[in-house]
Amino acid sequence: MKPELQRRVQRYGWDYSSPYYEKGWDKQLWPAQRRLLKQAELTPGDSVLDISCGTGLVTFPIAKQVGEEGRVTGIDLSEKMIEKAAEKADEMNITNVSFEQMDAEELALDDARFDVTINSLGMMYYPNPEKAITEMYRVTGVGGRAAALVWGRRSKCGWAEIFPIVDKRVNTDVCPLFFSLGTGDTLQDHFIKAGFNQVELQRFSMTLPYSTNEEAIISAFLGGAVAMAYRKFEEDEKKKAHQEYLESIQPYWDGKVYEIPGEFVIVSGNRI
Template sequence: MYSSAPRFVQGHSRTTGLRCSHRETAMIKFVKCDCGFIVRSDNEDVLVAGLQKHARDHHHMDFSREQVRAMAQVEPDRTTPVPTNADRLRPRFVHNEEQAMATAQTAATFDVAKYKQTTRAQWQDAAHAWNAWGTFLRRWLGPASEIMLDMAGVGPGARVLDVAAGAGDQTLQIAARLGAHGRVLATDIAPAILEFAAANARAAGFRNVETRAMDGEELDVPPASFDAVVSRVGLIYFPDKQRALAGMKRALKPGGRVAAIVYSTPERNGFFSVPVSIIRRRANLPSPLPGQPGPFSLGAPGVLEAALRQAGFRDVQVRAVAAPLEMESTEECLRFERESFGALHQMLSSLDESARTAAWQEIAAALRQFESGGRFVGPCELLVAAGTR
């Protein structure tokens, strides 16, 4: 089971003491979490309280004051001279990773239930808006979805499991391929969004679509009962991806295919990474830990392929697909993200109304770099992967 317990690392030697940025002669204590979050204070109570809040809000873990003290003993370096301004911009830290990780893992584990509760609530709230953008979603993600279905071998008469199906746009693409003798089961953690998937299938005249609310890591389906299992931009948000993939493999018939679409790297997905980076900075949020759920958690080179192979799939293939967001304007893209990207609102929840407004204004200004010739073209690169049971 994946554990994302943070590692708190102290700065305590001549070469690593971090100086206060606003008092030329003062020393300041600091503790750095390995996700990038830093607490600075010359008061131990402030340090401990800051680390407790960080672990609770962003790692879904509760630490006692004693656990935090044990994990993050801080001693300021009082012998090193005050650095230059340039030095101040390049703080360095000491990492005793093995000791810190061992302490953290014994102190707490990732609160999977809380994370999933939050995720379910986000998509319950965003279900109507996400469905309302269905025409755009088909134009944007439809071509990559067809590639995914090709790689999964989805054709007439097949039985297909669609995991994290959302409002079911790709479910309709599956249903169109299956004919009268095929079946697709669309699952999602949020019942509200599946209601739209079922309604959309009925409106399109498909009788080969079934929906069922289900956790993607707890696939309650008969073993070896599907010819293909697919997931469009869903696997990235599972806290235990190996557990999810194991369930998909168990659901497949021998020789069946699994296929998934994920985002590649932040650098190639500016439409999403730009807002995320601005919100993280303004809300003082850390970068995700390696392996933690998130939009780019499987996007680095080799990571998605390795995950499939680790789960026991063979004949693994990964293909990069350009999928730029082509919209009328920056304002339309901003409206799309504000209405249907629940995770962004969750990240902004610690800010007051004026701070949230300022964040969206900065995001709008930053996204305008992607306007050209009177149109908005937001960079997006997807990875489409498939493997055989």
């Protein structure tokens, strides 16, 4: 898929996902995202850029950690995600955050502007993730820190059958891209090439809990990477795809909840 088309698919796909994203992923992703924030070593007063911020799942915890003297800028390619994040900030009266629609590969931001730059589960969707990491380096100030979280190896992610289930109905071109950064040392190598120092890689596994079939289906089909393709399904195909997906995660049902395994990779580095 050409980069321009891929960006368009991602933009409108996540626009469509925005009403469902938190229901499908909020509590499931937070343990991994909490580890990301710990690795970022945030301190009160920091200026932070949250790249691919979505609806603010990471942005708002960052805002709390940096305090009133700190500042958080959240950017995302999806206009609907940004709108929802801004609405939440208003509702919660969080005043040290701002949101802008922006492409992670072409940040319309000054050099060395931020103390910390963070990317939580956005890198997998970019046509040129190495370019996004170079941009991440550019806007990180001297003495600053960057950290990124991506999904790990496909074989370690129990929900990964969603891709072939969807691809046999509508070709998404997402799967090969999705797991590449979490395989081997790929993301770490990109950080080093961009110029970061003291680059560290953490690989870890966690389970994603889903209490009902409905929760699991919303997460997989409506709240994530295949949402745009899923819109093209006829109703009977949706039902068949749901059933196939539930069969694929059945081994992780313990009688009360699905505990679906997922592997994650965090890479962090300093700009010196």
